[in-house]
Amino acid sequence: MTWYDVYAIFQGAVFTVAISLASIVIGLPLGLGFALIRWSRIPVLDRIVVVYVSVIRASPAVTLALLIFFALPVVGISMGAVTAAIVTLTLSTATFNTEIWRGALMSFPSDQLESARAFGMPRALRFRRIVFPQILHSALPALVNEMTLQVKSSPAIAVLGLVDITRAASRVGARTYDPLPPFVVALVLYSLIVAVFVMSQRFIERRRAAELEAAR
Amino acid sequence: MIPPMDAAEAPVVLAAHGISKSFGANTVLTDMELTVRKGETVCLLGPSGSGKSTFLRCLNWLEEPDAGSVLLKGQRIGVRASGNIVMSDGELAAIRTRIGMVFQHFALWPHLTVLQNVMEAPIHVQRRDKAEVRREAEALLERVGIADKAGQYPARLSGGQKQRVGIARALAMKPDLLLFDEPTSALDPELVGEVLAVMKDLAREGMTMVVVTHEMAFARDVASRVVFLDRGRIVESGSPEEFFTRPKTDRAKQFLLRYSAQ
Numbered sequence: 128m129t130w131y132d133v134y135a136i137f138q139g140a141v142f143t144v145a146i147s148l149a150s151i152v153i154g155l156p157l158g159l160g161f162a163l164i165r166w167s168r169i170p171v172l173d174r175i176v177v178v179y180v181s182v183i184r185a186s187p188a189v190t191l192a193l194l195i196f197f198a199l200p201v202v203g204i205s206m207g208a209v210t211a212a213i214v215t216l217t218l219s220t221a222t223f224n225t226e227i228w229r230g231a232l233m234s235f236p237s238d239q240l241e242s243a244r245a246f247g248m249p250r251a252l253r254f255r256r257i258v259f260p261q262i263l264h265s266a267l268p269a270l271v272n273e274m275t276l277q278v279k280s281s282p283a284i285a286v287l288g289l290v291d292i293t294r295a296a297s298r299v300g301a302r303t304y305d306p307l308p309p310f311v312v313a314l315v316l317y318s319l320i321v322a323v324f325v326m327s328q329r330f331i332e333r334r335r336a337a338e339l340e341a342a343r
Numbered sequence: 344m345i346p347p348m349d350a351a352e353a354p355v356v357l358a359a360h361g362i363s364k365s366f367g368a369n370t371v372l373t374d375m376e377l378t379v380r381k382g383e384t385v386c387l388l389g390p391s392g393s394g395k396s397t398f399l400r401c402l403n404w405l406e407e408p409d410a411g412s413v414l415l416k417g418q419r420i421g422v423r424a425s426g427n428i429v430m431s432d433g434e435l436a437a438i439r440t441r442i443g444m445v446f447q448h449f450a451l452w453p454h455l456t457v458l459q460n461v462m463e464a465p466i467h468v469q470r471r472d473k474a475e476v477r478r479e480a481e482a483l484l485e486r487v488g489i490a491d492k493a494g495q496y497p498a499r500l501s502g503g504q505k506q507r508v509g510i511a512r513a514l515a516m517k518p519d520l521l522l523f524d525e526p527t528s529a530l531d532p533e534l535v536g537e538v539l540a541v542m543k544d545l546a547r548e549g550m551t552m553v554v555v556t557h558e559m560a561f562a563r564d565v566a567s568r569v570v571f572l573d574r575g576r577i578v579e580s581g582s583p584e585e586f587f588t589r590p591k592t593d594r595a596k597q598f599l600l601r602y603s604a605q
């Protein structure tokens with residue numbers, strides 16, 4: 128294995144990070160939106176979200192990727208492999224985020240909502256000022272956990288011919304007839320990526336704790 | 344104790360007519376009437392489950408009554424002036440800014456400091472000037488005796504302190520009317536006095552208040568009128584003097600007996 132091979136795997140890592148981040152950035156608010164639809168029991172939409180979540184959650188990422196890439200053109204929606212990959216990962220992470228946000232919303236203390244109502248806060252303001260800042264903190268650990276799972280399910284998009292960490296590593300392994308080193312490199316890179324997520328979560332939690340401490 | 348203005352002539356702040364409410368088959372309120380004039384402190388008394396909280400919550404439409412009307416200074420709450428259309432969330436919110444509420448379990452917002460709790464609605468709901476709101480909020484915290492806790496989060500306060508924040512938060516809206524739902528029931532006995540003292544001051548200063556309470560001494564000493572309800576109906580209504588010394592109905596007598604026995 129040469130330095131060029133390491134570089135190739137590293138490029139795969141950049142791709143993995145890029146599509147994971149894209150799907151996380153879109154999937155977080157999307158999941159929150161779906162959770163809000165369910166929480167406010169908006170008729171019809173509510174049922175649609177339930178069906179969406181149960182179907183996508185049951186579907187393996189590989190299957191979903193192939194479905195989106197090959198089946199959607201049949202109904203007139205066609206997209207490039209990268210777009211299809213991002214859509215796949217976004218839809219999949221959004222369903223898990225929906226459940227996480229919904230859990231946080233369901234366990235939100237109703238007396239606080241009631242006092243917000245009594246103090247004349249309309250629905251949107253209640254959510255923005257009272258609910259969101261608190262559920263963000265209660266949901267954060269689960270959300271970060273989902274982000275790391277998301278990174279780990281990203282190799283599925285290799286079926287679309289895209290080269291992520293795992294695909295890059297197996298290519299190197301196939302060419303050099305020595306698969307062990309490239310996969311060790313791959314594992315190290317995954318660990319680094321996940322470590323960044325976990326560290327940023329710890330950072331946010333420490334900052335929050337410091338804030339509370341300062342207010343003593 | 345008696346407000347400076349002659350209570351019978353003071354303008355009507357709140358008028359509730361024919362309020363009825365059921366939860367499924369359970370009829371909780373039947374044809375409730377209440378008129379509150381400016382500067383009055385009306386205490387709502389009654390056994391547990393008699394509908395006191397539900398009635399109070401109907402007054403600001405946190406609970407939608409099945410029948411009846413509520414008017415705040417002549418303006419209908421919950422239903423638009425033109426016809427029978429129920430108000431939107433936003434319209435209700437606008438009216439609720441004029442009615443302060445203090446909750447049994449405080450219902451403070453734990454992610455905000457004491458000062459921020461008090462400033463939240465005036466700034467974000469009433470959209471008043473931040474510097475001015477801040478000055479007023481600090482003065483209110485001073486008034487309820489917790490100016491030194493302004494920068495703390497509610498979790499660090501005792502129950503009595505939390506409730507005093509709750510009162511300051513309600514006052515910060517400069518409401519026409521304050522509603523209290525058992526403001527001292529969740530407190531340790533030794534903390535009840537500090538909250539009642541603040542409420543007593545408010546009553547003396549002419550705040551208009553409706554107070555659900557089990558504190559008989561407070562009702563006797565502070566109320567300008569006592570309303571006794573049982574099973575969702577008003578059974579007696581009159582001066583505290585009259586109610587506590589010469590209750591007219593058996594139900595009121597039994598109720599009072601239980602409290603004097605404690």
Ligand SMILES: Nc1ncnc2c1ncn2[C@@H]1O[C@H](COP(=O)(O)OP(=O)(O)OP(=O)(O)O)[C@@H](O)[C@H]1O
Nearest residue numbers: 366369371389390391392393394395396397398525
């Ligand atoms: N949201 C609700 N859904 C169904 N029933 C309710 C609801 N809120 C209140 N009730 C019922 O209405 C009745 C009156 O309740 P309410 O809380 O108004 O009584 P209360 O006089 O405030 O009692 P307490 O002194 O115990 O606070 C009770 O039977 C209660 O079970």
Ligand SMILES: [Mg+2]
Nearest residue numbers: 395396397525
């Ligand atoms: Mg009650």
